Amino acid sequence: MARAAVQFGCTECGYSAGRWFGKCPGCNAFGSLVEETLATTASTASKPLLRLVDVAADEADRISTGVPELDRVLGGGLVPASLVLVGGEPGVGKSTLLLMALGAISSAGRRALLVTGEESTAQVKLRAARLGGSDNVEILAETELDAVCATLEKERPAVCVIDSVQTLYSQELGSAPGSVGQVREAAGRLLRVAKENGVATILVGHVTKDGAVAGPRVLEHLVDCVLQFEGDRYHAHRVLRAVKNRFGSTNELGVFEMTGEGLVGVPNPSELFGKSEAGEIGAAVACALEGTRPILLEIQSLVAPTDLAMPRRVATGVDPKRLAMIVAVCSRHAGLALGAADVFVNVAGGLRIDEPGADLAIALAIASAARNVPVRDGAVAFGEIGLTGRLRPATQSERRLEECAKLGVRLAVVPTGTPSRSKLHVAESETLRDALRAGLAGATEPASSQNPRK
Numbered sequence: 001m002a003r004a005a006v007q008f009g010c011t012e013c014g015y016s017a018g019r020w021f022g023k024c025p026g027c028n029a030f031g032s033l034v035e036e037t038l039a040t041t042a043s044t045a046s047k048p049l050l051r052l053v054d055v056a057a058d059e060a061d062r063i064s065t066g067v068p069e070l071d072r073v074l075g076g077g078l079v080p081a082s083l084v085l086v087g088g089e090p091g092v093g094k095s096t097l098l099l100m101a102l103g104a105i106s107s108a109g110r111r112a113l114l115v116t117g118e119e120s121t122a123q124v125k126l127r128a129a130r131l132g133g134s135d136n137v138e139i140l141a142e143t144e145l146d147a148v149c150a151t152l153e154k155e156r157p158a159v160c161v162i163d164s165v166q167t168l169y170s171q172e173l174g175s176a177p178g179s180v181g182q183v184r185e186a187a188g189r190l191l192r193v194a195k196e197n198g199v200a201t202i203l204v205g206h207v208t209k210d211g212a213v214a215g216p217r218v219l220e221h222l223v224d225c226v227l228q229f230e231g232d233r234y235h236a237h238r239v240l241r242a243v244k245n246r247f248g249s250t251n252e253l254g255v256f257e258m259t260g261e262g263l264v265g266v267p268n269p270s271e272l273f274g275k276s277e278a279g280e281i282g283a284a285v286a287c288a289l290e291g292t293r294p295i296l297l298e299i300q301s302l303v304a305p306t307d308l309a310m311p312r313r314v315a316t317g318v319d320p321k322r323l324a325m326i327v328a329v330c331s332r333h334a335g336l337a338l339g340a341a342d343v344f345v346n347v348a349g350g351l352r353i354d355e356p357g358a359d360l361a362i363a364l365a366i367a368s369a370a371r372n373v374p375v376r377d378g379a380v381a382f383g384e385i386g387l388t389g390r391l392r393p394a395t396q397s398e399r400r401l402e403e404c405a406k407l408g409v410r411l412a413v414v415p416t417g418t419p420s421r422s423k424l425h426v427a428e429s430e431t432l433r434d435a436l437r438a439g440l441a442g443a444t445e446p447a448s449s450q451n452p453r454k
Ligand SMILES: Nc1ncnc2c1ncn2[C@@H]1O[C@H](COP(=O)(O)OP(=O)(O)OP(=O)(O)O)[C@@H](O)[C@H]1O
Pocket: 088, 089, 090, 091, 092, 093, 094, 095, 096, 097, 118, 233, 258, 259, 260, 261
């Protein structure tokens, strides 16, 4: 039975309903619902079915982007005919990264097309001259969606980068470029063109202030792979993460350094971020797991006396709720007096940790700052802190210990029960209090066991 082919869609959030509302039930915006006429699908002819065994799987050979870190995050290279969304804050280096990738792909003999809606061809040329190696990249300065799709169908490049999806617009929709309706339409059309013509398409998307890819998550469902490019504009290091990947593991991580010649991959970030000065107060090294990759990261902490009624807990690179919990457990179960002190915690290099395995190192950095005692030289800590003050082993401890051993760590402070076959000196502790004693220099000596508070 045919239904009325009329629907009302919100231009802000993409919510759709069978009738009009003054206020969108999805995002509470007023007057944002517009009538959308649905194309009536007349064809009711059934299609022949295929068995999986009969499907030609030529998707298996991935296209190397020539940027090893990007390849790893993608799960081993670009899958032909896939749609990838790369999100990132303005100026983080999205265009740079993708131009480098296109350059390498075109040098390897494949056709690579850059559709630029944001920059003029001359601007792209300037960047290309700075980066080098992208002479064979084809370029199209166009923002009309139909023109872009028609070009892709005609030219069929192996890889196409759309910089950015927010600049594309379709004249059929009345709304402005960058609105949800337009972005969704553009991504939907490009998805179809990509799959039908075997073009691996990379969409560049801007992120909003709160870090979501603009076009409230509409795109994330459509595409095969969502990559986030993060980093402080004031730090030279950039981190590329996979948030979603249909063809590989998520939470894989690539680290880059922004230089005048473009983005340079950092194959061993532990060496860069895991270094701490011997004897420095308030610094501890964590071994955090990012995807399949353990990374040593320096965590710095400052504990300063305060007159504020509500002392501050300021976290950079660590979840503030997690920090509040660690501070509370430290005060309650490890005898650290933090009630009248501001606590600041920072992860070196502008990186972000969101796994509980880094808890112990954060606590160690705070304890070192609070007691004015450095962490033992060459020590690394990892493990999860429970609310009772008891420690829980972190996942994949073996891999973490391997990474520690590779980088010449002398002591690993870990929870009891952490499986370990490594030759490293491992100090196991049942509780946070014991772990702090094991990790802080001189804490076992009678002279400095001056924290008898229970
Ligand atoms: N000559 C240079 N030397 C070093 N770094 C540079 C140089 N020129 C540009 N950069 C870096 O490149 C960054 C801009 O890169 P890019 O244009 O690729 O960013 P983007 O993410 O595409 O930004 P937008 O969202 O505005 O398009 C700058 O923030 C700067 O860090």
